[in-house]
Amino acid sequence: MADLLNQLADIWEVVRFPLGAAFCLAGALLCMVGTVGVLRFPDVYTRLHAASITDTSGAGLVLLGMALIAPGWLVIAKVIAIGLFLFLTSPTACHALANAAHTAGVQPVIGRVGQAQDAEGDA
Amino acid sequence: MAYFLGLVLALAAFWLGMSGHTEPLLLILGAVSVALSCILAYRLDIIDREGAPYVRSFGLLAYYPWLFWEIIKANWVVIKACVKADLDIAPALVKVKTCCRSDLAKVTFANSITLTPGTITVEIDGDKLLVHGLYEQLSQPEAFAEMDRRSALAVDGKEAKA
Numbered sequence: 404m405a406d407l408l409n410q411l412a413d414i415w416e417v418v419r420f421p422l423g424a425a426f427c428l429a430g431a432l433l434c435m436v437g438t439v440g441v442l443r444f445p446d447v448y449t450r451l452h453a454a455s456i457t458d459t460s461g462a463g464l465v466l467l468g469m470a471l472i473a474p475g476w477l478v479i480a481k482v483i484a485i486g487l488f489l490f491l492t493s494p495t496a497c498h499a500l501a502n503a504a505h506t507a508g509v510q511p512v513i514g515r516v517g518q519a520q521d522a523e524g525d526a
Numbered sequence: 527m528a529y530f531l532g533l534v535l536a537l538a539a540f541w542l543g544m545s546g547h548t549e550p551l552l553l554i555l556g557a558v559s560v561a562l563s564c565i566l567a568y569r570l571d572i573i574d575r576e577g578a579p580y581v582r583s584f585g586l587l588a589y590y591p592w593l594f595w596e597i598i599k600a601n602w603v604v605i606k607a608c609v610k611a612d613l614d615i616a617p618a619l620v621k622v623k624t625c626c627r628s629d630l631a632k633v634t635f636a637n638s639i640t641l642t643p644g645t646i647t648v649e650i651d652g653d654k655l656l657v658h659g660l661y662e663q664l665s666q667p668e669a670f671a672e673m674d675r676r677s678a679l680a681v682d683g684k685e686a687k688a
Contacts, residue, residue: 433601436609439608443608446617455604455641456601501658505656514618
């Protein structure tokens, strides 16, 4: 039993670096997807939706990857603290932006955007 | 008193997690800074449910895993919307009524909505939330009913049902 556990620990030591790197890479990719969304969407509110991908899954996966690569519990504790603060502050910042736009009177684009509108434009 | 103890425990755990040193000098410095923070918090009169929500909020521990799963599902929808060749979204503003009583529960609910990609809380007015959604069909008021119920249960506990 102890042998098996030792073996598992050894495998884990080998596996966790590539795994962590893969998570970091996936997170970075998702941050890029979020950026693409920010550039493509039409107005403030919809762009915030795209930015929230970067906030949640992008940052989350990068932090998860960093926790896997981390050399000790101390670093993991710090990564968890960073995740917790991001988790609590990013929606607040997002809401502050949306609320500021709303208060300033920015009218959101409502209804179908994209294909239907383009078809009308072509006609 | 429970709030005070919760604050002390949370601050001490935070200090240990950040420093990781166990030399007497650093432990004493940590104790001093925890005490200083507690005195400041006491003088600011913020040792209450909102200032130190560590003790009574075990319901949140059950709520967050569910929320994570919701976030992952919603992420997938928005990621698809971002990279789709044809831009195909239908933004909408919806009014959502919440059954959360306390401010903390309302904040939890509004934060959960904002944290879930594809929906953002724009304004809170009493028990009504103005929500901007990326897809009209996915952000009808009924879609938030379960999140509302769960965050009310997590923060307000059983008394919310009364």
